[in-house]
Amino acid sequence: MLYPGLKGVVAVETLISEIDGNKGKLYYRGYDILDITKSYSFEETAYLLWYGTFPTIDQLNELKSALILHRFLPSHIEKLICLLPKDMDLMSVIRTAVSAEGNSSYGWKPTVSQAIKLTAMIPTIIAFRKRFLEGKTLIHPLNNGSHLENYLYMLNGDKPVEAHIEALETYMILTMEHGMNASTFSARVTASTESELASAITSAIGTMKGPLHGGAPSEVIDLLNEVYTAGDVETVIRAKLSNGEKLMGFGHRVYKTHDPRSVSLKSKLMELNGEDPWLDLSIQVEEAAVNLLQEFKPGRALYTNVEFYAAAIMKAIQMEPTLFTPTFTASRIVGWSAHVIEQAENNVLFRPQSNYIGMIKERGRV
Ligand code: ACO
Numbered sequence: 001m002l003y004p005g006l007k008g009v010v011a012v013e014t015l016i017s018e019i020d021g022n023k024g025k026l027y028y029r030g031y032d033i034l035d036i037t038k039s040y041s042f043e044e045t046a047y048l049l050w051y052g053t054f055p056t057i058d059q060l061n062e063l064k065s066a067l068i069l070h071r072f073l074p075s076h077i078e079k080l081i082c083l084l085p086k087d088m089d090l091m092s093v094i095r096t097a098v099s100a101e102g103n104s105s106y107g108w109k110p111t112v113s114q115a116i117k118l119t120a121m122i123p124t125i126i127a128f129r130k131r132f133l134e135g136k137t138l139i140h141p142l143n144n145g146s147h148l149e150n151y152l153y154m155l156n157g158d159k160p161v162e163a164h165i166e167a168l169e170t171y172m173i174l175t176m177e178h179g180m181n182a183s184t185f186s187a188r189v190t191a192s193t194e195s196e197l198a199s200a201i202t203s204a205i206g207t208m209k210g211p212l213h214g215g216a217p218s219e220v221i222d223l224l225n226e227v228y229t230a231g232d233v234e235t236v237i238r239a240k241l242s243n244g245e246k247l248m249g250f251g252h253r254v255y256k257t258h259d260p261r262s263v264s265l266k267s268k269l270m271e272l273n274g275e276d277p278w279l280d281l282s283i284q285v286e287e288a289a290v291n292l293l294q295e296f297k298p299g300r301a302l303y304t305n306v307e308f309y310a311a312a313i314m315k316a317i318q319m320e321p322t323l324f325t326p327t328f329t330a331s332r333i334v335g336w337s338a339h340v341i342e343q344a345e346n347n348v349l350f351r352p353q354s355n356y357i358g359m360i361k362e363r364g365r366v
Contacts, residue, residue, distance in 0.1 A: 002355060007253070011350070012188065016049060016338050017177045021254040026261065028177055029053075034264055037170050042147050042331075043067065045173045046119065049338040050112045063116065064146075070120035071141035071150060073128065077101060077121075081129050090129060090326045091209035095202055097125045102198025109344040110197035115337030118201055122330045123147070126323065127154035148172065151330065155323070163272055164317040168327075170268045171313055174261040175306060175328055177335030179254070183207040183214065184332075184339050189350045191340040200340045205329055211248070214328045218321035219248035220311035224281055233288040241296040247289050249308030256301045265309035273316045282312040 003009050018027040026033040029048050036045055040054065047055040047063055055063060073081075077097050084093055098118060106114055124141055131138050131154075139157050142150045148168050152160035178184070187204035191197070208214035227236045240247060252259055266283075273279050286304050293302040314324050 006185075006352070011180060011185070012343070014179070014339070014342060015052065016335070016342060017179055019179050019254050021252075021256050024255060024257040024260050024263075026178070033174060034260060037173050037264060040173070042169050042172055045176060046334045049177055049334050050115060050341070066113070066116045067120045067147050068141075068143065068150075070117045071124050073097075073121060073124050074101070077125070078128065081125065082132055084129075086133060089209070090126065090322055091205060091215075091329065093129050094122060094125050094326055094329055095205040095209075098122075098198055098205060099202040102196060102202070106196040106198045108194045108196055110191065110200070110337070110340045112337075112341065114197045115334070115341065118198065118337065119330075119333050120147075122326075122333055123151035124154060126326045126330065127151065130155065130323070152317075155319075167268055167272050167313055167317050171265060171310055172327070172331035174264055175310070175331045177332070177338065181213065182210075184336055187336040187340050188343045191343040192347055192350045194344075194347065197337060197340055201333060201336055204332075204336045208329055208332065209325060214325045214332070218311070218324050220308055221315065221321045221324075223248055224278065224285060224311070227285055228281060233284050234292070237285070237289050237292050241292055247293070249304055249311065250289055250293060251300075251302045252305045255303070255305070258303050259305045261306035262304040262309050265306065265313050266304075269309055269313050269316060272313070276316060278312050278315050282309065 016029065018030075019025070020027075028036060028045065029052050031048070036048075040048070043063055044054055044060060047053075047059065077100055080100050081093060081097060084096060088096075098121075101118065101121065128138060137157070139154045142153055145153065146165070149160055149165050152164060152168065180188075183204040186207040187200040190200040190203040211219055223236075227233050230236050237247065269276075269279055269282075286308065290303060293300070310328070311321075311324065314321075314327070319327065
């Protein structure tokens with residue numbers, strides 16, 4: 001049997017998350033993601049994904065202290081970030097920095113402490129590189145404050161607005177984990193060879209950066225800009241679909257109804273920015289696209305995915321498009337590392353097969 005893209009193939013059993021693609025539900029360790037975003041922080045949700053339970057106050061404080069401790073980059077990583085070619089995209093910089101962090105302390109098996117360290121480092125890598133390229137003063141991480149307050153602070157140098165921290169927190173909790181998506185699969189494949197956590201995360205970052213996966217939100221902004229410039233939503237979208245193009249921010253391999261993360265981000269965006277022109281534009285694009293997708297792809301159930309309103313929410317909190325996929329990476333590292341740790345608990349090497357469809361030839365060089 002051939003399963004292109006491994007569609008429909010179940011490769012592992014997991015206790016980490018469950019996606020009900022028909023009902024549009026996502027659960028982390030059995031808890032509905034929409035309930036989690038209402039009551040829990042980034043740190044508490046990360047703890048839940050790593051350990052399987054929400055933390056006690058002491059456990060939470062311990063986790064927060066560890067995240068603060070590892071916000072400070074080792075000096076060789078700081079130097080490396082400055083040495084990398086200026087035209088290297090930010091995802092490749094993160095991938096290279098994480099790879100360079102993979103020293104001998106990351107032996108088999110992977111641990112939560114290693115996961116905390118890498119999770120703590122990624123926002124600093126992003127902010128450090130961005131400010132370095134802009135020729136701005138580098139901002140040292142805070143010695144206190146939440147993970148996301150510190151991230152926004154390191155990017156901009158000012159105390160962030162509370163509503164922006166909250167919006168970012170909702171986005172990052174919603175995108176922390178999502179079953180056997182391409183990047184998580186990639187991390188688990190690498191871990192299945194008994195390679196260490198930093199290598200598994202390096203593989204995942206390389207997979208995340210493609211436009212069919214984590215690279216979509218900045219392309220959603222391109223779509224919104226195009227519609228804004230043309231001033232006619234339907235014409236732009238119809239032309240794209242007639243050309244056989246895919247609409248970025250629409251469709252999903254697993255959800256065959258609304259993506260709950262997109263629904264939640266849309267309502268957060270409405271709370272944050274009721275009158276924002278980008279919100280209006282996003283809603284118009286969503287409505288037109290969903291109708292036209294029904295016309296061009298009848299019976300396919302194509303709606304917005306998480307990337308669509310992620311783009312609008314990032315814009316609302318003044319994140320530049322180049323930071324979208326890196327910020328997604330800063331949240332998804334939690335899910336990746338939880339999966340790598342789970343893979344190591346009961347490891348089976350991934351080794352599918354391929355069907356050779358060429359000819360068998362009699363001899364090579366004469
Ligand atoms: N625009 C137009 N048509 C689409 C779209 C889209 N966004 N998504 C799917 N379709 C069409 C396909 O062309 C296909 O048509 P066909 O049957 O006539 O060939 C049909 O709908 C089924 O789609 P598949 O490609 O089989 O769906 P698949 O599960 O393989 O793809 C994917 C899912 C890759 C996300 C796809 O919907 C897509 O490319 N979307 C745009 C990119 C995007 O938004 N990516 C972010 C995904 S969310 C994330 O990774 C965090």
